[in-house]
Amino acid sequence: MPATADVKTHSTLQTLPGDDIRQLLWRFSDRYDLAMLVQSARTVARGPVARLVATGARNSHEWTPAKASLLPAFDESGITAAFLDPQHGGFIEGPKNLALALIAFELAWVDAGAATCSLAGNLGLAPIHERGTPLQRDLYMTLAAPPKPGENRKQIRAAFALTEPIPFVGVETGILAGKVRIAEWEEGKEPLLNVEKRGRFITNMSFANVVTAAVDSDDSRFKGSCMIILEEGDPGTWDRGTPTKKLVHQLSSTRDPVLNVRVPAHRIVGGYSVKDGVIVPRYSNSEIIEAVFRRTRVTVGLMTSAKLLSAVEPVIMYQRRRFRGGEGAPGTPRYELGLQQKEDTLHRLVDVWATGEASAALGFAAARLFDELDPLERQKDALLASKQLTGRAAFKALAAMNTDALEYLGLAAKSPDRRDETRFSELKANGLVQFVILDSLANVLCPACKLWNTGHGANMMREAVSLMGGYGVTEDCPGFLGQKWMDAQLEATYEGPEAVQRLQLSITMTNELFLAQYRQWIAEMNRIASERPGTGACTLASAMRLWLWTLNHLQTATDADGARLYHKSRQSVTFPLADALCWLLAARQFILDVIELDEKGRTNPALAEVLPGFVNFFTDLCHVQSARAAGEAGRICAELVHGYNRHAGWDEAGCHACYSAEELTSLEGIIPGIDGSARAYGDVAEANETHPLKAGPCVHFEGLEDFVRLRLKLDGCLTGARLAKDRAAGALTKVMMPEALDYPV
Numbered sequence: 001m002p003a004t005a006d007v008k009t010h011s012t013l014q015t016l017p018g019d020d021i022r023q024l025l026w027r028f029s030d031r032y033d034l035a036m037l038v039q040s041a042r043t044v045a046r047g048p049v050a051r052l053v054a055t056g057a058r059n060s061h062e063w064t065p066a067k068a069s070l071l072p073a074f075d076e077s078g079i080t081a082a083f084l085d086p087q088h089g090g091f092i093e094g095p096k097n098l099a100l101a102l103i104a105f106e107l108a109w110v111d112a113g114a115a116t117c118s119l120a121g122n123l124g125l126a127p128i129h130e131r132g133t134p135l136q137r138d139l140y141m142t143l144a145a146p147p148k149p150g151e152n153r154k155q156i157r158a159a160f161a162l163t164e165p166i167p168f169v170g171v172e173t174g175i176l177a178g179k180v181r182i183a184e185w186e187e188g189k190e191p192l193l194n195v196e197k198r199g200r201f202i203t204n205m206s207f208a209n210v211v212t213a214a215v216d217s218d219d220s221r222f223k224g225s226c227m228i229i230l231e232e233g234d235p236g237t238w239d240r241g242t243p244t245k246k247l248v249h250q251l252s253s254t255r256d257p258v259l260n261v262r263v264p265a266h267r268i269v270g271g272y273s274v275k276d277g278v279i280v281p282r283y284s285n286s287e288i289i290e291a292v293f294r295r296t297r298v299t300v301g302l303m304t305s306a307k308l309l310s311a312v313e314p315v316i317m318y319q320r321r322r323f324r325g326g327e328g329a330p331g332t333p334r335y336e337l338g339l340q341q342k343e344d345t346l347h348r349l350v351d352v353w354a355t356g357e358a359s360a361a362l363g364f365a366a367a368r369l370f371d372e373l374d375p376l377e378r379q380k381d382a383l384l385a386s387k388q389l390t391g392r393a394a395f396k397a398l399a400a401m402n403t404d405a406l407e408y409l410g411l412a413a414k415s416p417d418r419r420d421e422t423r424f425s426e427l428k429a430n431g432l433v434q435f436v437i438l439d440s441l442a443n444v445l446c447p448a449c450k451l452w453n454t455g456h457g458a459n460m461m462r463e464a465v466s467l468m469g470g471y472g473v474t475e476d477c478p479g480f481l482g483q484k485w486m487d488a489q490l491e492a493t494y495e496g497p498e499a500v501q502r503l504q505l506s507i508t509m510t511n512e513l514f515l516a517q518y519r520q521w522i523a524e525m526n527r528i529a530s531e532r533p534g535t536g537a538c539t540l541a542s543a544m545r546l547w548l549w550t551l552n553h554l555q556t557a558t559d560a561d562g563a564r565l566y567h568k569s570r571q572s573v574t575f576p577l578a579d580a581l582c583w584l585l586a587a588r589q590f591i592l593d594v595i596e597l598d599e600k601g602r603t604n605p606a607l608a609e610v611l612p613g614f615v616n617f618f619t620d621l622c623h624v625q626s627a628r629a630a631g632e633a634g635r636i637c638a639e640l641v642h643g644y645n646r647h648a649g650w651d652e653a654g655c656h657a658c659y660s661a662e663e664l665t666s667l668e669g670i671i672p673g674i675d676g677s678a679r680a681y682g683d684v685a686e687a688n689e690t691h692p693l694k695a696g697p698c699v700h701f702e703g704l705e706d707f708v709r710l711r712l713k714l715d716g717c718l719t720g721a722r723l724a725k726d727r728a729a730g731a732l733t734k735v736m737m738p739e740a741l742d743y744p745v
């Protein structure tokens with residue numbers, strides 16, 4: 001019996017999803033602390049933040065007193081301290097990736113500049129948090145906590161300075177112009193360093209009193225690059241620089257600072273050692289930024305998801321009221337539905353909503369994954385440190401765990417009665433094995449959600465804006481959708497633009513540990529497809545298989561000139577394949593979340609009435625999204641597989657790849673799957689010899705039979721996807737709406 005059989009099939013969405021539904025989807029229904037944090041962040045977002053936007057605070061790129069009033073609001077609501085551990089003045093025990101993701105989501109629901117203003121402080125502290133010495137962590141984290149009543153001290157507000165004026169650091173983080181030199185080094189004393197750093201586009205720079213700066217050595221007695229902590233008040237120049245004339249995120253401060261200060265060597269993030277008279281930082285610039293960005297990029301991805309989901313309510317309200325008044329009377333379709341009488345407006349909004357759900361699903365899954373990974377990473381660091389393994393040696397030690405990790409994954413996929421339980425338990429208890437498995441996922445999910453949520457999300461925000469007509473591009477647009485569209489482009493750019501994420505994915509998505517899990521996910525989607533066909537899991541499983549086939553093929557295939565296809569310099573191959581994967585990952589996670597909602601929601605009697613409606617509606621959205629993802633992945637894979645072969649027919653009499661209906665009939669039996677014939681594609685050549693145009697074979701299918709078969713199957717799997725979209729569109733015409741948006745208030 002399908003798991004959804006007892007979900008009343010006629011039930012549909014009654015209201016927009018509230019916190020009870022979101023908590024189940026994003027797996028924090030058992031975290032009271034996070035539920036409270038969401039409420040606090042929402043109060044700030046829909047109160048002071050929304051009022052600033054509504055009163056035009058975004059119209060200036062200066063950091064005004066009105067904008068600065070957000071900082072105490074963040075402090076008082078707990079947003080600032082959420083980043084900190086309890087011993088440093090925070091209130092959340094353990095990893096905080098999900099907590100920070102939820103804050104970003106809530107703030108960006110109204111304005112992502114406000115979210116950035118809060119998160120950039122965390123980003124500034126993150127090098128110290130991730131790689132600082134215990135002393136550095138204790139000092140700076142404690143001072144970053146808002147002072148308690150009666151406590152008289154200056155609070156630290158941090159900024160992160162990596163990007164430099166052109167032509168230096170941007171996407172290429174290694175080309176550093178910022179320099180560190182030894183200014184004084186008296187015998188037996190701590191060295192004093194001179195640090196020169198010019199920044200470009202540095203967030204929080206109007207008020208930051210601590211900057212973590214990326215610099216390179218300009219001194220033979222200092223080895224390599226590092227990050228270093230600079231404080232306002234250090235001897236030298238602390239010029240905050242000119243404000244950036246941003247078109248986006250105007251509720252955050254961005255400037256091009258000029259910093260030239262003298263600091264003691266103990267400010268090097270992570271500390272240093274002295275070898276043969278040379279200062280050797282424990283961590284290079286790149287080691288630190290890698291540790292930092294892999295976490296913070298997830299929250300950025302979620303900002304764009306929040307925008308998409310925040311668009312649903314204002315768009316429906318606009319559509320319903322569009323033709324109210326005039327000759328329409330209550331009760332008539334024109335009065336009640338307005339623009340919602342037009343199918344296209346509904347279908348486009350379904351696309352926006354489905355994208356928002358899938359991207360939020362992916363982003364929150366990545367945030368939860370980092371919460372799981374954090375303690376394992378600390379364990380791994382401690383273990384490697386105890387064995388004095390660093391750099392290449394540490395890398396080799398971790399790589400050696402891959403065999404065990406693959407064995408564990410194999411055992412985990414079997415039922416307990418069919419596996420060696422002793423070995424399974426042993427591998428499960430091995431922190432390093434578990435670390436390398438989760439790490440391989442994190443290395444894919446983080447860039448995937450930064451890339452897809454923000455890049456594709458920005459495209460879909462344009463769709464949302466278009467649904468508001470002319471209003472969409474005015475400051476008065478309900479939900480501030482026009483500003484959110486533009487803001488999404490910044491989210492796709494800062495903390496590494498799309499190219500950086502694609503670059504990373506092109507490497508991490510070929511990791512055998514990731515691929516072993518990916519294969520299991522295909523089987524998982526097949527299983528789900530038989531239990532819940534309405535989710536579109538079958539389509540997705542077919543697309544996932546097609547992607548895997550394409551990856552394997554491209555890794556050994558060459559183009560028509562014999563040049564390798566899967567190569568780091570061939571971004572036109574690796575980047576689109578990375579994009580295709582992101583579509584699949586987001587759709588998969590959305591399906592998993594909806595199953596979670598169904599299963600856990602049934603245990604909550606308070607949801608009994610509404611749950612079937614939500615599950616049915618979200619199941620339809622999953623189907624819509626899976627079909628779209630499969631279509632995108634299929635298109636990309638087909639272009640890559642066929643697109644690098646030369647077209648034999650062109651030289652002679654034009655293209656003959658397109659056959660008439662009659663010709664197609666004559667080819668029946670050749671294309672696998674059309675009539676179930678097992679004849680191979682090599683036969684196309686034969687068929688073309690008798691082709692009326694006698695142009696010779698123009699389609700090169702040899703060796704690609706499996707691909708073509710998979711692609712055909714994929715198309716067939718789209719069955720029902722548009723019916724699901726029709727149902728979801730219908731639900732949008734019936735869902736109950738509040739009288740007014742709950743912001744600005």
Ligand SMILES: Cc1cc2nc3c(=O)[nH]c(=O)nc-3n(C[C@H](O)[C@H](O)[C@H](O)COP(=O)(O)OP(=O)(O)OC[C@H]3O[C@@H](n4cnc5c(N)ncnc54)[C@H](O)[C@@H]3O)c2cc1C
Binds near residue numbers: 498
């Ligand atoms: C409002 C705002 C706030 C910011 N806040 C901060 C901050 O707080 N701290 C900080 O350090 N930085 C900050 N930044 C900087 C931001 O992170 C960079 O702008 C971003 O990383 C891109 O660098 P770039 O602008 O120099 O682009 P470039 O490096 O010039 O790249 C431009 C484009 O070229 C292409 N490209 C470049 N290199 C490659 C490649 N290897 N392969 C393929 N394509 C490539 C890509 O399409 C890329 O988008 C901020 C930026 C803005 C706009």
